[in-house]
Amino acid sequence: MKTKLMALTATGVLAVALAGCGGDGDAGEEGGPTVAIVQPAEGGTVAVPFTFEVDSSEDLGPTDTGNHHVHLYLDGDDSVYEVIESGNGEPIEITADSPILAGVADGEHTINVSLRNADHSAAGAEDEVAVVFGAAGSGSTGGSDGEEGTEDLYDY
Amino acid sequence: MTTEAEPGGPAREGTVVRNRAPARWFHAAVYLSVLVLMATGWWLTLGREGDPSLLARATGFADAEIHTVVGWVLAGLAVAGLAFGPKGLRALVVDSARLRRSDLRWFARWPKAVFTGRFARHEGRFDPGQRIANLVMVALLSALVVSGVGLWAVSGGPAFVWFNRVHRWSTYAFTPVVLGHILIAAGVLPGYRGVWRAMHLGGRLRRRDAARVWPGWLERRDDEEGGRRG
Numbered sequence: 001m002k003t004k005l006m007a008l009t010a011t012g013v014l015a016v017a018l019a020g021c022g023g024d025g026d027a028g029e030e031g032g033p034t035v036a037i038v039q040p041a042e043g044g045t046v047a048v049p050f051t052f053e054v055d056s057s058e059d060l061g062p063t064d065t066g067n068h069h070v071h072l073y074l075d076g077d078d079s080v081y082e083v084i085e086s087g088n089g090e091p092i093e094i095t096a097d098s099p100i101l102a103g104v105a106d107g108e109h110t111i112n113v114s115l116r117n118a119d120h121s122a123a124g125a126e127d128e129v130a131v132v133f134g135a136a137g138s139g140s141t142g143g144s145d146g147e148e149g150t151e152d153l154y155d156y
Numbered sequence: 157m158t159t160e161a162e163p164g165g166p167a168r169e170g171t172v173v174r175n176r177a178p179a180r181w182f183h184a185a186v187y188l189s190v191l192v193l194m195a196t197g198w199w200l201t202l203g204r205e206g207d208p209s210l211l212a213r214a215t216g217f218a219d220a221e222i223h224t225v226v227g228w229v230l231a232g233l234a235v236a237g238l239a240f241g242p243k244g245l246r247a248l249v250v251d252s253a254r255l256r257r258s259d260l261r262w263f264a265r266w267p268k269a270v271f272t273g274r275f276a277r278h279e280g281r282f283d284p285g286q287r288i289a290n291l292v293m294v295a296l297l298s299a300l301v302v303s304g305v306g307l308w309a310v311s312g313g314p315a316f317v318w319f320n321r322v323h324r325w326s327t328y329a330f331t332p333v334v335l336g337h338i339l340i341a342a343g344v345l346p347g348y349r350g351v352w353r354a355m356h357l358g359g360r361l362r363r364r365d366a367a368r369v370w371p372g373w374l375e376r377r378d379d380e381e382g383g384r385r386g
């Protein structure tokens with residue numbers, strides 16, 4: 001009985017201690033981490049492959065570096081995403097084999113980014129831009145005139 | 157043939173109960189969570205993060221989220237095991253830590269016996285190979301749970317790098333051991349045919365299977381049973 005009580009007490013103390021040092025980051029804190037989509041621009045037209053650029057206040061890197069990374073996903077569905085582990089502030093290419101583009105139809109979509117801790121928990125910084133997929137031309141273009149994409153999403 | 161029955165359960169001709177219900181349920185909960193963790197963990201390790209696995213598609217959660225949540229389930233099971241089954245856990249470790257000189261003969265005959273069923277006699281509750289596997293699995297599961305909690309607690313930074321190394325290398329070591337355990341426990345190999353019953357359904361093992369794999373344990377159990385009856 002004494003052993004069980006000690007084990008339960010230790011478990012409770014451990015849980016409280018861990019709850020105190022874990023958590024989902026620094027959302028809303030002044031001077032907290034930031035992330036912003038640089039390309040494509042809000043309202044831009046996008047054809048695959050497209051150029052994507054994200055800018056974060058944090059160093060990005062693979063999980064084993066302990067650095068942050070960015071989840072890039074569409075239309076708020078964060079169960080399917082592209083992992084951005086490098087290229088902070090530099091243009092990178094999102095190609096047709098990215099999981100976020102599987103089954104995506106032409107038309108208006110929202111590109112979301114979420115800054116993540118190395119353990120994949122949210123670091124509290126997010127951004128989004130509305131774009132139109134499927135417009136003619138390759139890569140992304142900034143500030144479209146709202147032209148609706150009617151052609152194939154993939155520009156091979 | 158004798159008739160053995162779990163207390164409160166129906167008697168079955170020619171069978172013996174090797175593990176009681178709490179141990180079987182605990183074992184099932186641990187291995188189900190470990191299988192999910194291995195599937196999602198290897199999916200992430202192989203660079204498929206963000207590309208949902210079948211499990212992620214079925215549940216609607218990302219693999220990393222599933223891995224974290226089920227990791228907490230395993231940590232909870234570890235704590236529950238310590239809190240509510242300290243005797244069983246101690247017995248598992250103590251019975252597994254015993255190694256006799258005669259066990260060397262068992263190891264020498266093991267590669268052939270896996271196919272013929274003619275194992276050298278041993279006296280343990282677990283066979284000598286199982287004892288080593290038990291100790292290795294308990295140690296590596298402990299390392300995985302502790303490092304997993306550590307990964308969550310620090311989220312990133314230098315300490316994360318170290319927890320990540322421990323977690324990753326424990327996974328590399330754990331995977332072949334647990335796959336070997338599954339191969340043996342599933343009873344696919346002729347020498348281990350029928351042993352899966354020790355941990356499933358009613359835990360009733362055929363006596364001839366018990367006598368082949370755990371002869372000393374079966375005799376002691378029969379002696380204790382005889383003593384209680386008579």
